[in-house]
Amino acid sequence: MTQRKILVLFAHPQFSRSVANARIAREARDLDGVTFIDLYAAYPRFEIDVDLEQERLKAHDLILFQHPLYWYSTPSIMKEWQDLVLEYGFAYGADGHALDGKYFLNAITTGGAEQAFTRRGYQHFHIRELLTPLEQTATLCRMHYLPPYVLYAAGHAVEENRLEPHAEGYRRLLIALRDNRLNIEAAMKVKTLNGHLDELIEGAY
Amino acid sequence: MEFLQPAFVFLTAAVLAVPIAKRLGLGSVLGYLIAGVIIGPVLGIVGAESEDIKHFAEFGVVMMLFLVGLELQPSMLWRMRAQLVGLGGMQVAVTALLLAGGGMALGVGWRISLATGIILSLSSTAIVLQTLNEKGLMKTPGGKSSFSVLLCQDIAVIPMIALLPLLAVADATGTDDGHGAHHSLLEGLPGYLQALIIVGVIAAIIVGGHYLLRPAFRFIASSRLREIFTAAALLLVIAIALAMNLVGLSPALGTFLAGVVLSSSEYRHELESDIDPFKGLLLGLFFITVGAGIDFNLLFGKPAIIFGLTFGVMAVKFIILAVLGKMFKLSGGDYWLFALGLAQAGEFGFVLLGFARTSAVMPAEPAALLSLVVALSMLLTPALFILHEKVIAPRMAGTGDREADVIDETGSIVIAGIGRFGQIINRILTTNGFKSVVLDHDSDLIEMIRKVGYKTYYGDATRPDLLHAAGIGEAKLFIAALDDRERQTQVVHHVAREYPDCRIIARAFDRHHVYELQNAGAHEVVRELFESSLDAGRRALVSLGMHPYHAERKAQAFRKHDFKTLAALKAAWDEAGADHKYLDQTRDHARELERVMSVEAEQHHDTTSRGWTPPPKGDALV
Numbered sequence: 044m045t046q047r048k049i050l051v052l053f054a055h056p057q058f059s060r061s062v063a064n065a066r067i068a069r070e071a072r073d074l075d076g077v078t079f080i081d082l083y084a085a086y087p088r089f090e091i092d093v094d095l096e097q098e099r100l101k102a103h104d105l106i107l108f109q110h111p112l113y114w115y116s117t118p119s120i121m122k123e124w125q126d127l128v129l130e131y132g133f134a135y136g137a138d139g140h141a142l143d144g145k146y147f148l149n150a151i152t153t154g155g156a157e158q159a160f161t162r163r164g165y166q167h168f169h170i171r172e173l174l175t176p177l178e179q180t181a182t183l184c185r186m187h188y189l190p191p192y193v194l195y196a197a198g199h200a201v202e203e204n205r206l207e208p209h210a211e212g213y214r215r216l217l218i219a220l221r222d223n224r225l226n227i228e229a230a231m232k233v234k235t236l237n238g239h240l241d242e243l244i245e246g247a248y
Numbered sequence: 249m250e251f252l253q254p255a256f257v258f259l260t261a262a263v264l265a266v267p268i269a270k271r272l273g274l275g276s277v278l279g280y281l282i283a284g285v286i287i288g289p290v291l292g293i294v295g296a297e298s299e300d301i302k303h304f305a306e307f308g309v310v311m312m313l314f315l316v317g318l319e320l321q322p323s324m325l326w327r328m329r330a331q332l333v334g335l336g337g338m339q340v341a342v343t344a345l346l347l348a349g350g351g352m353a354l355g356v357g358w359r360i361s362l363a364t365g366i367i368l369s370l371s372s373t374a375i376v377l378q379t380l381n382e383k384g385l386m387k388t389p390g391g392k393s394s395f396s397v398l399l400c401q402d403i404a405v406i407p408m409i410a411l412l413p414l415l416a417v418a419d420a421t422g423t424d425d426g427h428g429a430h431h432s433l434l435e436g437l438p439g440y441l442q443a444l445i446i447v448g449v450i451a452a453i454i455v456g457g458h459y460l461l462r463p464a465f466r467f468i469a470s471s472r473l474r475e476i477f478t479a480a481a482l483l484l485v486i487a488i489a490l491a492m493n494l495v496g497l498s499p500a501l502g503t504f505l506a507g508v509v510l511s512s513s514e515y516r517h518e519l520e521s522d523i524d525p526f527k528g529l530l531l532g533l534f535f536i537t538v539g540a541g542i543d544f545n546l547l548f549g550k551p552a553i554i555f556g557l558t559f560g561v562m563a564v565k566f567i568i569l570a571v572l573g574k575m576f577k578l579s580g581g582d583y584w585l586f587a588l589g590l591a592q593a594g595e596f597g598f599v600l601l602g603f604a605r606t607s608a609v610m611p612a613e614p615a616a617l618l619s620l621v622v623a624l625s626m627l628l629t630p631a632l633f634i635l636h637e638k639v640i641a642p643r644m645a646g647t648g649d650r651e652a653d654v655i656d657e658t659g660s661i662v663i664a665g666i667g668r669f670g671q672i673i674n675r676i677l678t679t680n681g682f683k684s685v686v687l688d689h690d691s692d693l694i695e696m697i698r699k700v701g702y703k704t705y706y707g708d709a710t711r712p713d714l715l716h717a718a719g720i721g722e723a724k725l726f727i728a729a730l731d732d733r734e735r736q737t738q739v740v741h742h743v744a745r746e747y748p749d750c751r752i753i754a755r756a757f758d759r760h761h762v763y764e765l766q767n768a769g770a771h772e773v774v775r776e777l778f779e780s781s782l783d784a785g786r787r788a789l790v791s792l793g794m795h796p797y798h799a800e801r802k803a804q805a806f807r808k809h810d811f812k813t814l815a816a817l818k819a820a821w822d823e824a825g826a827d828h829k830y831l832d833q834t835r836d837h838a839r840e841l842e843r844v845m846s847v848e849a850e851q852h853h854d855t856t857s858r859g860w861t862p863p864p865k866g867d868a869l870v
C-alpha cells in the first residue's frame with residue numbers, strides 16, 4: 044500500500060511559552076509526508092478559511108490534532124475550526140462523505156499526572172472518557188478514531204527526562220503511521236498509544 | 249580661474265583610480281593614494297604645489313572628527329566603555345610604547361621614536377570599517393571588537409594632536425601647521441586667565457550645542473531650503489574650528505565635541521549626510537597629496553629597510569592585537585579577523601606625520617620613510633583580509649545547529665515618515681523592545697514627537713544618502729509611511745532596488761497606489777484608510793441594530809472579498825491602468841460583493857458567508 048498522507052493541525056495560543064508542545068511539534072514540522080499547520084499562526088484573527096481547510100482534509104488520509112489539554116478539550120481555535128470546517132454535507136449528514144474512512148488521532152499534553160486521570164484521582168475520569176467528544180466527532184464523520192498519544196504532567200516532563208523520549212516516540216509514531224507500519228488492529232485495543240509503541244510498530248528500528 | 253586646472257587633474261585622477269581600486273577590493277583610501285602616486289611621482293603632473301593643497305585638505309580631518317562625534321551618542325560610549333578603554337586603550341598604549349622602544353633599540357632618539365610609535369599605533373578606520381561592512385562582519389564579535397579599537401583610536405587622535413608638539417626638539421617656531429596652535433589670542437595673558445578662557449570656550453560649545461543649535465537648526469530647517477541647511481552645517485564646523493584656533497586649541501577637538509553634543513539631536517543624520525561629501529572629498533584630496541608626495545627614490549634606494557620596517561611594524565601590531573584578543577576572549581575566526589584586520593597603520597598616520605613634520609618633531613627624511621611604511625602596510629591589508637576570508641575563516645567555522653534568526657536589537661528598522669500612520673507603527677515596535685530609526689522632514693512634528701520621548705531625525709527620507717546615514721544598509725525592515733504619494737513610491741523603489749535583503753512594508757493611499765507600490769518592490773502594502781473605514785462600517789451596522797458579532801462577520805467577509813478583488817484586478821491594471829476592461833472587472837466584483845453580503849446568501853449556504861449552519865431537520869443521521 045502507498046504511504047498515508049498525514050495532516051497535523053497544531054494549536055497552542057502561546058507558542059513562545061510552550062515547553063512541551065513546542066518541542067514535540069519540532070518532530071512533525073519538516074517530516075516528509077506530513078503537512079504541519081499551526082492554526083494560531085495561520086489564523087491569528089480566527090478568520091478560518093473553510094474552503095482551504097476542507098481541501099486540506101480531502102488531501103490527507105490521517106488527521107492529527109496536536110494540542111495541550113485545555114479544560115478537558117482543545118484550545119479554542121481548534122473548537123472554532125471544528126465548528127466551521129466540519130460542515131453538514133461535507134463531513135457528516137446524508138451527503139457528507141468527504142472524511143469517510145480516514146483516521147483521526149489526538150496528540151495531547153496534560154497538566155495533570157497519569158494517576159490523576161482515574162476514578163479516585165482528582166481528575167476523576169480517564170483521559171479516554173474526557174476525550175469522548177472528540178472521539179464521537181470523528182465517529183460521526185465516519186473516521187476511525189485511534190487511541191490518543193498523551194504526555195501527562197507536561198510541566199514536569201523536562202526534569203523527569205520524559206519530554207525527549209516522548210518527542211522521539213512522536214516521530215516514530217508519525218513515520219510508522221505514514222509508512223503503514225503501525226498495527227492498526229492491535230492499536231485499536233489499547234487505551235493510549237504511549238507506552239505501547241514498541242509492540243505496535245512493525246519492523247523495529 | 250587658475251584653480252580649474254589642478255581641480256581637473258585631481259578630480260580626473262580620483263574618478264579614474266578610486267572606482268578601479270574598489271573593484272579590485274583595495275578600498276577607496278588606497279585608490280586615492282594610487283591616484284596621487286600616478287599624478288605625482290609617476291607622471292610628474294603635480295609637484296610641490298600639492299603641499300599647499302595638502303594643508304587645505306587637512307581640514308577634512310576636522311570634518312571627519314565632527315562626523316565621528318556625531319556617531320557617538322554618550323549612551324553608546326558608556327555602554328562600550330570596557331571595550332573602548334580596555335581593549336582600545338591598551339592597544340594604542342602598548343603598541344605606541346613597544347614601537348617606540350623598537351625605535352630606540354635601532355638607535356633613534358627617544359622623541360622621534362615615541363612620535364613614531366604614536367603615529368603607527370593607529371590603524372586604518374577607513375579601510376577596515378569599509379571592508380567589515382562590505383563583508384557583513386560588523387555584527388560579529390571580531391567586527392565589534394575591531395570597531396571599538398578603531399573608535400578608541402579615532403578619539404585618541406585628539407590628545408595625540410595636542411601632545412605631539414610637546415615632543416618638539418626645540419620650542420616650536422614659525423611654521424603654520426593648519427592647526428593654528430601658534431596664533432593664539434591668549435598668548436600674552438596670564439596662565440589662569442588662559443585656562444579660564446579655554447574652559448569657557450569648551451563649555452560654550454557644549455551648552456550652546458545643546459540649547460542654541462537645535463532651535464537654530466529648526467528655524468533653518470523650516471525654510472525647507474536644502475542648501476541653506478548644508479551651508480549652516482558647514483558654517484558650524486568652520487566657526488568652531490576658528491574659535492578653537494583663536495584660543496589655541498585643536499579644531500579637531502572642538503568639532504568632535506560639537507559632534508558628540510549634536511549626536512542625540514534630531515538633526516544628526518541630516519548633518520551627517522550634509523558634511524559627509526565635503527569630508528569625503530577633502531580627505532580624498534588629502535590622500536592624493538600624500539600619494540603625490542611619496543618618494544620613490546627613497547623606496548627604490550632602500551627597499552630592504554622600508555619593507556623590513558613595514559613587516560616589522562605589522563608583526564608587532566599583530567602580536568599585540570593577538571594577545572589582547574585572547575585577553576578579551578575572542579576565539580576562532582573572530583580572533584584572527586581582529587588580529588589580522590587591524591595590523592596596518594592608518595590614514596591618520598599621514599595626518600599626524602604631516603603634523604609632526606610641521607611642529608618640528610620629526611625631520612623630513614624619517615617622515616618620508618614612515619609615510620612609505622604606512623602606505624605599504626595599508627596596501628597589504630586587503631591581502632590579509634583575503635587570507636582571513638579564504639583560508640582562516642573556513643577552517644574556524646563552527647558546527648552546531650543554527651537557531652532561527654533573531655532581529656538585532658539596534659537600528660534594525662528604519663521608518664520613513666512619522667505622521668499619524670508612522671507613529672502607531674513606531675509605538676508598537678518600540679514598546680515591544682525593537683529599536684527604530686525614524687526620519688521625517690517636518691521639523692515641528694519631530695520636535696513634538698521627541699518631547700514624547702521617541703528618537704526621531706529630521707530629513708527628507710527620499711534622499712538616498714540620508715537613508716544610508718540612518719542605517720538602511722543594515723536594516724532588516726523598512727517602513728515607508730510618507731504622506732506624499734509620489735515620493736512614497738519613489739522611496740520604496742529605491743530601497744527595494746538598492747537593499748534587496750531589506751523587507752519593505754508600505755503605506756498606500758488607495759487601490760491603485762497598492763499596485764504601484766507592489767510594482768516598486770514593496771513586500772507588504774497596507775491601505776492607510778481601509779481598516780479604519782471598515783471598522784466604522786462595522787460600527788454603523790451595530791448602531792443600526794445588527795448583533796455585534798454578526799456585524800463583525802460581515803466586516804470580515806467584506807475584507808476577504810476586497811483583498812481577493814484587489815489581487816484579481818492587478819493583472820488588468822498592470823496591463824493598461826484603469827481602462828474599460830479594468831472597470832468592467834471592477835463592476836463584476838462589486839456585484840459579487842453584493843451577493844456575498846445579501847441576506848439570502850446566508851440562508852442558502854453561500855460559500856462566503858456560511859458558518860455555524862445547523863444540520864437540516866430532515867436528515868436521518870441527526
Ligand SMILES: Cc1cc2nc3c(=O)[nH]c(=O)nc-3n(C[C@H](O)[C@H](O)[C@H](O)COP(=O)(O)O)c2cc1C
Binds near residue numbers: 061062063115116152
Ligand atoms: C487555559 C488552560 C486550561 C487547562 N486545562 C487543563 C485541563 O483541563 N487538564 C489538565 O490536565 N491540564 C490543563 N491545563 C494545563 C496544560 O494542559 C499544560 O499547561 C500544557 O499541556 C503544557 O504544555 P505546553 O508546555 O506545550 O504549554 C490547562 C492550561 C491552560 C492554560
